[in-house]
């Protein structure tokens with residue numbers, strides 16, 4: 350290994366690598382403090398050519414590589430355990446923006462926020478929003494096929510990409526950057542890298558799809574008695590194709606936010622068992638109010654909905670969104686939490702909650718499920734907080750014992766054990782056990798074809 354590390358140090362310019370523990374340390378721990386890592390060297394290339402040069406040396410010396418973006422991934426695929434860490438954080442350029450083609454080409458280390466801002470400045474929308482958007486990068490969101498709050502209308506990241514530029518496991522550069530909407534010249538190679546979690550190559554840039562900016566976004570927060578009510582609201586709320594967000598929050602998670610963050614305010618005077626946050630993208634403020642008042646008014650009249658707040662201006666809209674944005678952080682106030690990112694057919698969500706809540710109570714009586722998230726996509730972050738007063742570490746030792754019954758229920762409902770966070774290290778064994786043998790064979794064949802020596806993020810996914 351040391352010959353390979355020396356070769357990297359002499360091939361790359363000063364400033365493009367470091368072995369300083371203080372500089373590397375933040376890259377070895379992740380957001381949930383679940384994984385801690387180590388690396389012999391962190392590379393911070395500034396160009397695709399530098400990435401290619403580094404990967405070529407790693408290939409020659411058979412050094413394993415882990416690419417890293419904003420380090421906000423939630424399945425452990427971003428924490429190295431001895432791999433050479435390639436941080437894309439210095440490759441942040443917006444290479445091109447073409448409003449006519451509705452396309453933007455950006456380097457992999459650009460944060461999602463910087464792309465949202467660049468699109469906005471060009472009077473366009475890039476429709477991917479995550480609470481981590483200030484830190485997560487384009488390389489990361491592509492590699493995890495991130496979802497977020499607008500999948501309901503625009504799809505996951507995979508649907509927002511024209512093509513990618515990537516450094517392959519032998520150091521060669523694949524240039525799939527294009528803004529062509531039609532190109533049927535063989536396999537869709539760019540797509541291979543989407544959701545691949547760095548196991549097939551290092552994404553260095555991408556051309557992304559832009560959309561017309563909605564003229565007005567109408568937001569509302571609604572108090573509900575049950576998740577079943579949310580299912581019944583989906584159809585009337587999405588009539589006309591303008592519904593862009595449909596996010597569910599349970600009382601326990603909602604209270605953890607509004608009771609603990611000074612900057613977040615509960616707009617309701619009463620408490621509700623569930624809350625639903627909705628956006629409609631419309632042509633004018635009048636249209637927004639009319640849609641919200643109409644569908645919510647109808648639900649209030651027939652007693653489906655208990656209470657609602659319709660945002661009357663941008664400040665109120667931002668206040669409502671901030672409750673949802675604090676949902677992950679808020680759960681830290683509940684102590685240790687076992688996390689799941691699952692998806693089931695939307696109409697099966699209420700059944701999922703009933704069965705999963707009962708199953709986890711059998712494992713740890715008194716544990717507190719906090720199922721929230723992208724209800725409109727069938728995607729629930731089914732987190733389980735420790736029983737009040739329990740020992741955090743002891744509780745977290747039950748991670749697998751709590752997860753297996755949850756995943757069993759997901760499987761019987763025809764769902765997926767990873768909706769948007771990926772497989773990483775956390776779910777690698779679960780994938781191997783639960784996916785069909787043919788799917789596993791295909792995944793491994795693709796991996797071996799693109800990375801025959803298994804150097805690209807080798808502990809992740811397959």
Ligand SMILES: Cc1cc2nc3c(=O)[nH]c(=O)nc-3n(C[C@H](O)[C@H](O)[C@H](O)COP(=O)(O)OP(=O)(O)OC[C@H]3O[C@@H](n4cnc5c(N)ncnc54)[C@H](O)[C@@H]3O)c2cc1C
Nearest residue numbers: 418419420421422426485486488489490495496497547552
């Ligand atoms: C508060 C919070 C909220 C979140 N909300 C959401 C949400 O709503 N929806 C959602 O989908 N996710 C969400 N996430 C998860 C996370 O933000 C996403 O997975 C994001 O896509 C990760 O991007 P990143 O740049 O931080 O990637 P990293 O964490 O650095 O890496 C993630 C994976 O991608 C690989 N990778 C990174 N860059 C590259 C590259 N250039 N080439 C090849 N492989 C690469 C890594 O090796 C790793 O396997 C959230 C996370 C946090 C902390």
